[in-house]
Amino acid sequence: MKSTKDRLLEIFYTLLQSFGKRYWWPGESALEIIVGAVLTQNTAWKNVEKAINNLKREHLLTVEALYHIDTERLSNLIMPSGFFNIKTRRLKNLIKVLYEIYDASIENLEKIETYELRKTLIDINGIGKETADSILLYALNRPVFVVDAYTKRFLKNHTPPLIEEIDIKKDSYDTIQRFFMEHLPQDVYIYNEYHALIVYLCQKCCKKIPECEICPIKGI
DNA sequence: CACCAGGCAAGTA
DNA sequence: TACTTGCATGGT
Numbered sequence: 001m002k003s004t005k006d007r008l009l010e011i012f013y014t015l016l017q018s019f020g021k022r023y024w025w026p027g028e029s030a031l032e033i034i035v036g037a038v039l040t041q042n043t044a045w046k047n048v049e050k051a052i053n054n055l056k057r058e059h060l061l062t063v064e065a066l067y068h069i070d071t072e073r074l075s076n077l078i079m080p081s082g083f084f085n086i087k088t089r090r091l092k093n094l095i096k097v098l099y100e101i102y103d104a105s106i107e108n109l110e111k112i113e114t115y116e117l118r119k120t121l122i123d124i125n126g127i128g129k130e131t132a133d134s135i136l137l138y139a140l141n142r143p144v145f146v147v148d149a150y151t152k153r154f155l156k157n158h159t160p161p162l163i164e165e166i167d168i169k170k171d172s173y174d175t176i177q178r179f180f181m182e183h184l185p186q187d188v189y190i191y192n193e194y195h196a197l198i199v200y201l202c203q204k205c206c207k208k209i210p211e212c213e214i215c216p217i218k219g220i
Numbered sequence: 221c222a223c224c225a226g227g228c229a230a231g232t233a
Numbered sequence: 234t235a236c237t238t239g240c241a242t243g244g245t
Contacts, residue, residue: 024226025226036226037226038227040225040226040227041226041227041228042224042225042226042227042228042240043225043226043227043241043242043243044224044225044226044242044243044244045225045226046225046243046244047225047242047243047244048226050242050243079241079242080242080243081241081242081243082225082240082241082242082243083227083228083239083240083241083242084240084241084242085240085241086228086229086239086240086241087240087241090228125228125229126227126228126229127228128227128228128229129227129228130226130227130228131227131228134226146226148226148227149225149226149227150226195226196226199226203226
């Protein structure tokens, strides 16, 4: 009987071999990833790209520019990503911390201990656990596992079960995160690729469950 | 036409 | 603690 740790790793390497590296997170800078993390809340990535491109075209992807930009102008630029009024507020809240506390320098974030930084991020109105962890992992390369709707769907659909279903149902972000982190090496590369592969898997074939014939990890 | 997408906060019971 | 709702565009 395989251990849960062995199964999780086997699933990882099988997904990696089947689908290849996902190259997450798309973005040319840490700030672009941070901004994208807010814009993609409950939103298709395709729409986020339009918003990001709007900001890039206007050379607004700097902490200074986003701090000083007029609220209405920012709303118009990020409109394609939806929820633009609330996302403008959320971006401003986040940028305000980066500008006023961290002196507009992403590099100053490097000095902060991971879980202290996580708490700081979550304390910002508009930044929840998933957004904070996405920033930590994908923008700042911290070994933090990101849990999202796909992760829950993956756990819920996978057979044989990896974790008791009862733990998946409620608001179980911390439980699921702990599950992955306690059963996997604490490794930024693995966390990065694993989350991206789960998303790809769900977008590719999880929708066909329970009879997904092309699922490469069936039975593991 | 309906439904969903790489969430979160605020309100209610 | 556990549900429910508003937020909004764009693709299928």
